[in-house]
Amino acid sequence: MGVVIPFGAGDDTPAPSLDALVELVNDDMNRVNDGILARAQSHVELIPEIAGHLINSGGKRIRPMLTLASARMCGYAGEHHIKLATAVEFMHTATLLHDDVVDESDLRRGKQAARVIWGNQASVLVGDYLLGQAFKMMVETGSLEALRILSHAAAVIAEGEVLQLSISQDTSTTEDAYMQVIGAKTAALFSAAAEVGGVIANRPRDEQAALESYGRNLGIVFQLVDDALDYSGKQANLGKSVGDDFRERKITLPVVLSFRRGSKEERNFWKRTLEEGNQTDDDLIYARKLMEKHDALSDTIERASHYGDIARDALAIFPDNAWKQALLEAVDFCVTRAC
Amino acid sequence: MGVVIPFGAGDDTPAPSLDALVELVNDDMNRVNDGILARAQSHVELIPEIAGHLINSGGKRIRPMLTLASARMCGYAGEHHIKLATAVEFMHTATLLHDDVVDESDLRRGKQAARVIWGNQASVLVGDYLLGQAFKMMVETGSLEALRILSHAAAVIAEGEVLQLSISQDTSTTEDAYMQVIGAKTAALFSAAAEVGGVIANRPRDEQAALESYGRNLGIVFQLVDDALDYSGKQANLGKSVGDDFRERKITLPVVLSFRRGSKEERNFWKRTLEEGNQTDDDLIYARKLMEKHDALSDTIERASHYGDIARDALAIFPDNAWKQALLEAVDFCVTRAC
Numbered sequence: 001m002g003v004v005i006p007f008g009a010g011d012d013t014p015a016p017s018l019d020a021l022v023e024l025v026n027d028d029m030n031r032v033n034d035g036i037l038a039r040a041q042s043h044v045e046l047i048p049e050i051a052g053h054l055i056n057s058g059g060k061r062i063r064p065m066l067t068l069a070s071a072r073m074c075g076y077a078g079e080h081h082i083k084l085a086t087a088v089e090f091m092h093t094a095t096l097l098h099d100d101v102v103d104e105s106d107l108r109r110g111k112q113a114a115r116v117i118w119g120n121q122a123s124v125l126v127g128d129y130l131l132g133q134a135f136k137m138m139v140e141t142g143s144l145e146a147l148r149i150l151s152h153a154a155a156v157i158a159e160g161e162v163l164q165l166s167i168s169q170d171t172s173t174t175e176d177a178y179m180q181v182i183g184a185k186t187a188a189l190f191s192a193a194a195e196v197g198g199v200i201a202n203r204p205r206d207e208q209a210a211l212e213s214y215g216r217n218l219g220i221v222f223q224l225v226d227d228a229l230d231y232s233g234k235q236a237n238l239g240k241s242v243g244d245d246f247r248e249r250k251i252t253l254p255v256v257l258s259f260r261r262g263s264k265e266e267r268n269f270w271k272r273t274l275e276e277g278n279q280t281d282d283d284l285i286y287a288r289k290l291m292e293k294h295d296a297l298s299d300t301i302e303r304a305s306h307y308g309d310i311a312r313d314a315l316a317i318f319p320d321n322a323w324k325q326a327l328l329e330a331v332d333f334c335v336t337r338a339c
Numbered sequence: 340m341g342v343v344i345p346f347g348a349g350d351d352t353p354a355p356s357l358d359a360l361v362e363l364v365n366d367d368m369n370r371v372n373d374g375i376l377a378r379a380q381s382h383v384e385l386i387p388e389i390a391g392h393l394i395n396s397g398g399k400r401i402r403p404m405l406t407l408a409s410a411r412m413c414g415y416a417g418e419h420h421i422k423l424a425t426a427v428e429f430m431h432t433a434t435l436l437h438d439d440v441v442d443e444s445d446l447r448r449g450k451q452a453a454r455v456i457w458g459n460q461a462s463v464l465v466g467d468y469l470l471g472q473a474f475k476m477m478v479e480t481g482s483l484e485a486l487r488i489l490s491h492a493a494a495v496i497a498e499g500e501v502l503q504l505s506i507s508q509d510t511s512t513t514e515d516a517y518m519q520v521i522g523a524k525t526a527a528l529f530s531a532a533a534e535v536g537g538v539i540a541n542r543p544r545d546e547q548a549a550l551e552s553y554g555r556n557l558g559i560v561f562q563l564v565d566d567a568l569d570y571s572g573k574q575a576n577l578g579k580s581v582g583d584d585f586r587e588r589k590i591t592l593p594v595v596l597s598f599r600r601g602s603k604e605e606r607n608f609w610k611r612t613l614e615e616g617n618q619t620d621d622d623l624i625y626a627r628k629l630m631e632k633h634d635a636l637s638d639t640i641e642r643a644s645h646y647g648d649i650a651r652d653a654l655a656i657f658p659d660n661a662w663k664q665a666l667l668e669a670v671d672f673c674v675t676r677a678c
Contacts, residue, residue: 042498042501044498044501044502046501046504046505047498047501098464098467101440101459101460102460102463120440120441120459121441122504124437124440124441124463125437125441125497125500125501125504126497126501128437128470128493128496128497128500129494129497129498129501131467131470131493131497132490132491132492132493132495132496133494135474135486135493135494136487136490136491136494138490139483139486139487139490140487142483144478144481144483147474147478147486148478148479151471151474151475151477151478152471154467154470154471154474155468155471155472155474155475157467157471158464158465158467158470158471159381159383159386159468161464161467162381162383162385162386162461162464162468163383165385165460165461165464166383166384166385
């Protein structure tokens with residue numbers, strides 16, 4: 001099985017990008033960025049310091065972009081999508097702060113993790129602060145339905161992370177169990193981010209459900225491709241180092257596929273390196289060789305492409321406009337960014 | 340200066356207790372307890388396991404009691420106070436889980452801390468899960484005003500904890516700075532817990548403000564007396580060990596007073612034991628001697644008594660009934676429980 005590249009490769013069609021979406025949301029996103037800076041303020045200096053470290057570290061802000069674009073595609077002309085998008089980004093930032101503590105990560109987006117500079121304690125507490133601020137902003141929109149969706153997502157994300165803890169370092173994790181984890185820890189926030197755009201625009205339930213499905217499947221694409229990128233040479237271009245997941249002994253889909261398709265000796269390799277954490281310098285190279293041998297990276301992208309198709313179909317009920325086109329292209333971009 | 344005991348000591352008046360309040364809220368509290376068990380459920384087994392460990396460890400549930408009693412004193416006859424009280428207890432439990440990670444505590448309410456049994460990672464994440472569940476329950480009540488108050492409290496609590504981190508192990512902390520910390524980390528939730536009772540009962544703003552003030556000042560009483568108990572012999576009766584704060588090098592009001600009133604040699608003792616963390620077996624005994632010498636514990640209780648007076652006066656605008664009497668007695672109980 002080879003990599004499925006939906007379109008644009010090898011002919012004259014330009015590769016899909018996020019540019020159209022970024023340009024459409026640009027004005028709104030500037031206001032979100034202002035909101036992020038304003039709401040991360042506190043007389044307790046450590047809070048803006050730590051929040052700023054993460055906020056300025058060059059994330060793509062794809063989650064708040066989903067909220068903004070969903071609301072706009074639905075014809076929303078009010079102000080509340082700005083606050084909801086800001087709240088979504090704060091929820092994400094809080095999760096990153098807590099994740100770094102949980103994963104004992106040293107790097108985040110190519111920079112030192114906040115916990116390395118300021119300690120686990122401050123990372124936990126500043127995450128809590130940002131979560132509190134996120135809920136305050138949601139309340140300000142007055143939308144109980146948006147609050148319901150986002151508070152549910154907050155619980156599901158945490159539940160997914162606990163689930164991940166309990167399957168961590170188990171190389172015999174099934175693909176289904178892994179999909180359950182990323183459905184909770186990544187896709188839940190993507191799906192809520194998109195859905196609340198339709199909610200705030202007061203669209204009918206079927207359109208809200210379409211956005212929820214679009215976001216959920218895009219989130220799965222995003223995570224699967226992230227997992228593949230961590231083992232592929234392309235990772236270095238994105239300011240990340242190759243093999244972080246391997247060193248942190250994370251069980252991701254490329255590992256799940258390689259383990260299941262591997263020989264007994266190969267399975268022992270995965271057990272030694274990921275379960276027992278006994279790694280030597282050459283192990284990452286060998287891990288990548290095994291993935292190549294078993295098409296684990298290309299098939300991870302192929303799986304992602306499957307969820308990308310679902311995301312695209314979910315949007316089909318919306319009339320065609322520039323926002324919809326940009327959201328569709330975002331799916332293609334997420335699928336192909338590893339190719 | 341001696342200990343001020345509001346009343347009941349040395350004559351035939353029985354010592355103030357929480358019994359009247361506990362009895363009045365009993366039926367409601369049983370429903371809260373059911374809600375706590377139900378909402379801490381998850382198919383991810385680690386979640387009810389860890390949540391249950393804390394929930395069953397014998398806390399007094401004073402915060403949800405405040406919500407229940409405030410709502411009832413205001414004549415509330417609906418159902419939403421149960422969900423708000425449950426949400427308040429979940430917010431508190433989440434804070435405890437995160438606190439133990441931040442403080443690196445080994446014990447909580449006389450039992451092993453969750454982080455010792457299940458690790459810091461699970462404690463952070465299960466705390467996040469409970470916080471998400473708390474917000475879900477608040478949303479279910481449909482009260483945006485209660486949501487506003489409790490989400491604000493969540494941010495303030497986290498802010499107070501970060502502030503505490505930045506002043507930690509500074510023996511020259513002023514009483515004002517210390518009061519700012521406990522105003523945020525303890526009093527904010529007490530105040531929100533009481534205020535939302537009035538909000539859900541749809542009482543006028545002056546009554547909501549009275550409950551907010553009652554809760555805030557009761558929270559300060561509660562924390563100050565806790566600080567004194569940690570150094571007093573009475574602590575052992577409450578299932579806690581004496582000197583936890585000393586061993587964890589926490590700067591509390593008894594330390595602030597002893598440090599400021601002490602000689603140069605005594606200040607060096609506090610610096611060595613709390614700032615440098617260089618403690619020997621006899622240091623706790625000497626610390627208690629210094630507190631005795633400078634009336635630091637009795638004056639901490641006297642300070643608590645001052646805030647207790649404010650709490651009582653705040654309730655004065657409410658007509659007299661059994662609920663109000665029980666809430667007033669709760670103040671006296673909190674002030675005198677260390678005597």
